[in-house]
Amino acid sequence: xxxxxxxxxxxxxxxxxHVTLRCSPISGHKSVSWYQQVLGQGPQFIFQYYEKExxxxxxxxxxFSARQFPNYSSELNVNALLLGDSALYLCASSFxxxxxxxxxxxxxxx
Amino acid sequence: xxxxxxxxxxxxxxxxxxxxxxxxxxxxxxxxxxxxxxxPAEGPTFLISISSIKDKNEDGRFTVFLNKSAKHLSLHIVPxxxxxxxVYFCAASGRNAGNNRKLIWGLGTSLAVNP
Numbered sequence: 239x240x241x242x243x244x245x246x247x248x249x250x251x252x253x254x255x256h257v258t259l260r261c262s263p264i265s266g267h268k269s270v271s272w273y274q275q276v277l278g279q280g281p282q283f284i285f286q287y288y289e290k291e292x293x294x295x296x297x298x299x300x301x302f303s304a305r306q307f308p309n310y311s312s313e314l315n316v317n318a319l320l321l322g323d324s325a326l327y328l329c330a331s332s333f334x335x336x337x338x339x340x341x342x343x344x345x346x347x348x
Numbered sequence: 349x350x351x352x353x354x355x356x357x358x359x360x361x362x363x364x365x366x367x368x369x370x371x372x373x374x375x376x377x378x379x380x381x382x383x384x385x386x387x388p389a390e391g392p393t394f395l396i397s398i399s400s401i402k403d404k405n406e407d408g409r410f411t412v413f414l415n416k417s418a419k420h421l422s423l424h425i426v427p428x429x430x431x432x433x434x435v436y437f438c439a440a441s442g443r444n445a446g447n448n449r450k451l452i453w454g455l456g457t458s459l460a461v462n463p
Contacts, residue, residue: 242391271450280352280437280453281392294450328391335380335441335449339391 240265242331242340250346251319259314259343263331269293270312271337272304273328281328287312319347351375352440354454361461367425369457371438374419378440382451383412383423386435395436396423428461435459 243262251257263270269288273281283296287306306312310331316323324347330337353372361367371381379400384392398405398412398421405412411424425432435458439451 244391273451278455280439280455281451283450283452286450296450326389330391330451332449336382336394336397337451338394339384341391342389344389 242329242338244327244329244340244343246343247341248344248346250348252348253319253321255319256315256317257319257345259316259327259329259345260311261314261329261331261340262311263329264333264338267331267333267338268310269332270306270310271330271332272312272314273330274298275326275328275342276324284314316345321347323347349374350455351378352438352452352454354436354438354457356457357455358458358460361428361459363430363461363463364427367423367428367432367459367461369423369425369436369438369459371421371423371454372419373421373440375440375442375452376419377442378452379443380441380449381412381414381421382439382441383410384437384439385432386437386456392437425459428459430461430463432461433459 271286272284275281285304286294290306301317326342328342330339382397383395386392414421435456438454441449
């Protein structure tokens with residue numbers, strides 16, 4: 239069975255650019271959450287989507303946006319990239335209370 | 349303000365012995381707790397969870413204990429194996445007004461199991 243998949247695995251951008259990260263949940267999971275993890279910290283919650291609706295938003299600026307598609311896959315968009323946006327971006331899917339994570343996308347902003 | 353705290357950044361244990369990883373939380377609204385294991389450059393892997401209505405959950409070599417009155421939980425790994433060497437994160441969730449269950453994470457404890 240395929241787990242949570244994310245693309246791309248690595249990405250290098252420059253300040254001011256925008257980026258789109260993609261996530262496909264485990265088959266049957268309708269909820270997708272996005273987290274940002276910087277080195278030495280635990281993951282920080284960005285968004286949660288369920289059945290294509292936003293169910294939660296963390297303390298991130300409006301430059302961060304997301305959406306969920308009818309097939310439950312999801313995209314995370316970040317505009318006007320800053321150096322501080324460099325991090326591992328994790329996507330998690332869930333059916334109940336356990337969340338299962340993908341391998342993450344490593345974003346480097348130069 | 350760290351709602352989930354893992355006060356030991358690292359732990360070193362001999363192979364075959366018990367590893368005990370600790371976690372404290374401050375928010376009494378948390379009703380579900382999870383432990384994840386993470387290798388560098390990989391996503392967290394779910395290990396074990398416990399609901400606030402229980403005080404113990406066991407899965408193979410992994411046991412999680414919850415002490416609600418002390419707002420403390422611990423993960424026991426017995427016996428520890430070198431392959432258990434990784435960073436272990438404690439996470440907590442509770443139903444909130446938006447009916448979502450975001451995870452609040454600790455900073456992690458790096459476990460080294462020595463052969």
